[in-house]
Amino acid sequence: xxxxxxxxxxxxxxxxxxxxxxxxxxxxxxxxxxxxxxxxxxxxxxxxxxxxxxxxxxxxxxxxxxxxxxxxxxxxxxxxxxxxxxxxxxxxxxxxxxxxxxxxxxxxxxxxxxxxxxxxxxxxxxxxxxxxxxxxxxxxxxxxxxxxxxxxxxxxxxxxxxxxxxxxxxxxxxxxxxxxxxxxxxxxxxxxxxxxxxxxxxxxxxxxxxxxxxxxxxxxxxxxxxxxxxxxxxxxxxxxxxxxxxxxxxx
Amino acid sequence: xxxxxxxxxxxxxxxxxxxxxxxxxxxxxxxxxxxxxxxxxxxxxxxxxxxxxxxxxxxxxxxxxxxxxxxxxxxxxxxxxxxxxxxxxxxxxxxxxxxxxxxxxxxxxxxxxxxxxxxxxxxxxxxxxxxxxxxxxxxxxxxxxxxxxxxxxxxxxxxxxxxxxxxxxxxxxxxxxxxxxxxxxxxxxxxxxxxxxxxxxxxxxxxxxxxxxxxxxxxxxxxxxxxxxxxxxxxxxxxxxxxxxxxxxxx
Numbered sequence: 001x002x003x004x005x006x007x008x009x010x011x012x013x014x015x016x017x018x019x020x021x022x023x024x025x026x027x028x029x030x031x032x033x034x035x036x037x038x039x040x041x042x043x044x045x046x047x048x049x050x051x052x053x054x055x056x057x058x059x060x061x062x063x064x065x066x067x068x069x070x071x072x073x074x075x076x077x078x079x080x081x082x083x084x085x086x087x088x089x090x091x092x093x094x095x096x097x098x099x100x101x102x103x104x105x106x107x108x109x110x111x112x113x114x115x116x117x118x119x120x121x122x123x124x125x126x127x128x129x130x131x132x133x134x135x136x137x138x139x140x141x142x143x144x145x146x147x148x149x150x151x152x153x154x155x156x157x158x159x160x161x162x163x164x165x166x167x168x169x170x171x172x173x174x175x176x177x178x179x180x181x182x183x184x185x186x187x188x189x190x191x192x193x194x195x196x197x198x199x200x201x202x203x204x205x206x207x208x209x210x211x212x213x214x215x216x217x218x219x220x221x222x223x224x225x226x227x228x229x230x231x232x233x234x235x236x237x238x239x240x241x242x243x244x245x246x247x248x249x250x251x
Numbered sequence: 252x253x254x255x256x257x258x259x260x261x262x263x264x265x266x267x268x269x270x271x272x273x274x275x276x277x278x279x280x281x282x283x284x285x286x287x288x289x290x291x292x293x294x295x296x297x298x299x300x301x302x303x304x305x306x307x308x309x310x311x312x313x314x315x316x317x318x319x320x321x322x323x324x325x326x327x328x329x330x331x332x333x334x335x336x337x338x339x340x341x342x343x344x345x346x347x348x349x350x351x352x353x354x355x356x357x358x359x360x361x362x363x364x365x366x367x368x369x370x371x372x373x374x375x376x377x378x379x380x381x382x383x384x385x386x387x388x389x390x391x392x393x394x395x396x397x398x399x400x401x402x403x404x405x406x407x408x409x410x411x412x413x414x415x416x417x418x419x420x421x422x423x424x425x426x427x428x429x430x431x432x433x434x435x436x437x438x439x440x441x442x443x444x445x446x447x448x449x450x451x452x453x454x455x456x457x458x459x460x461x462x463x464x465x466x467x468x469x470x471x472x473x474x475x476x477x478x479x480x481x482x483x484x485x486x487x488x489x490x491x492x493x494x495x496x497x498x499x500x501x502x
Contacts, residue, residue: 036272036289039288039293043439190494236494
């Protein structure tokens with residue numbers, strides 16, 4: 001990894017995220033498509049200026065309030081999320097006193113084992129005792145086929161509010177159809193997950209979760225103040241604006 | 252790879268390109284950053300509608316004319332280019348009667364060997380006899396440090412017109428500074444390579460090279476008709492427009 005040891009480097013965080021993915025890939029935690037998906041995210045984050053925009057900050061706070069007010073909140077984790085923000089996710093789960101559930105689209109026993117053992121190591125290292133679900137999927141998300149439908153009854157299936165960062169569009173839609181409050185974190189405001197989520201945060205996942213952790217004791221806005229279309233439009237405007245600004249600088 | 256066997260699938264070409272990268276990765280042809288870089292490109296191509304826009308078609312034809320009129324044209328190939336458009340590049344080199352040169356940013360003997368042997372296999376399979384340079388770098392691009400400066404005297408160093416798809420910004424700049432006509436293919440009109448190239452084609456590399464092959468016997472526009480800023484602006488407008496259109500459809 002080039003330069004990433006120097007936090008003053010302008011691309012420090014971006015290079016740090018790449019490094020986290022490389023480590024995770026070596027541990028067998030990632031699907032083949034993981035790095036390409038990350039690259040797509042990088043393109044959007046670059047256009048957002050690699051910072052949390054105002055509308056995303058607002059959506060983050062609304063989402064946090066929903067999670068705090070939930071009866072059965074849960075944080076759903078896939079390979080890229082564990083790689084990019086595993087520690088942050090466990091810290092947030094600890095603060096919310098809720099479990100996390102490993103729930104991957106391309107489910108293989110090897111990847112599940114790698115992810116569960118990585119999360120257990122993190123739990124120990126951080127001195128936390130967060131419940132980590134996913135090893136014993138005894139339920140299914142209605143409307144999905146094959147291994148991608150699997151989940152735990154005590155986890156995702158009974159949850160009323162879910163955080164699903166970097167989620168597949170089909171699965172996001174199926175969870176919404178179950179009547180759950182689905183909180184999406186996705187850098188592309190045009191993705192199907194962003195469109196279909198109940199609350200969508202257009203932000204980089206580790207930045208977003210760090211913001212949630214920092215906001216956990218603040219007064220938080222209510223879900224009734226969140227207007228989905230406006231939040232997505234604001235993200236799109238930021239991206240388009242960022243593109244034009246960068247072009248100006250480049251010329 | 253999902254679905255990619257069916258050419259009628261709307262994402263057939265995109266999935267085919269991923270498959271080509273997977274094969275190349277298995278053969279040791281790619282740098283660690285290759286898949287992430289491809290994902291960034293995918294994000295821009297998605298916004299372009301995964302098609303060749305009018306301004307890119309014009310730039311392609313200007314570029315082709317420059318290559319045909321050159322005294323020492325050369326096609327520079329890195330790992331992703333060989334993976335995504337190795338056959339197309341050899342066919343174009345054959346039509347132009349010019350060599351190709353393997354020229355990679357993160358140069359290791361293993362990757363060079365993997366790329367050269369892959370290209371030799373393609374040459375044989377296609378029944379072509381294109382000269383493949385890169386194995387004996389006896390020259391250096393002024394202004395660059397380390398292995399990334401290396402190139403062949405008979406190839407890149409003596410060339411007057413170069414095609415450098417998916418090129419690093421520093422190297423693109425160094426080649427322009429040598430007074431060469433540098434033709435860039437890059438899906439991001441904001442990248443430093445796109446900005447600094449002599450002629451920039453904002454298009455997916457395999458699509459672009461296929462277009463060049465199809466246009467080789469056409470009447471082609473002259474370089475004096477190419478206005479760099481207008482071509483980049485048109486690409487940016489297409490991306491921004493594509494983003495707004497897709498948002499409308501999604502709503």
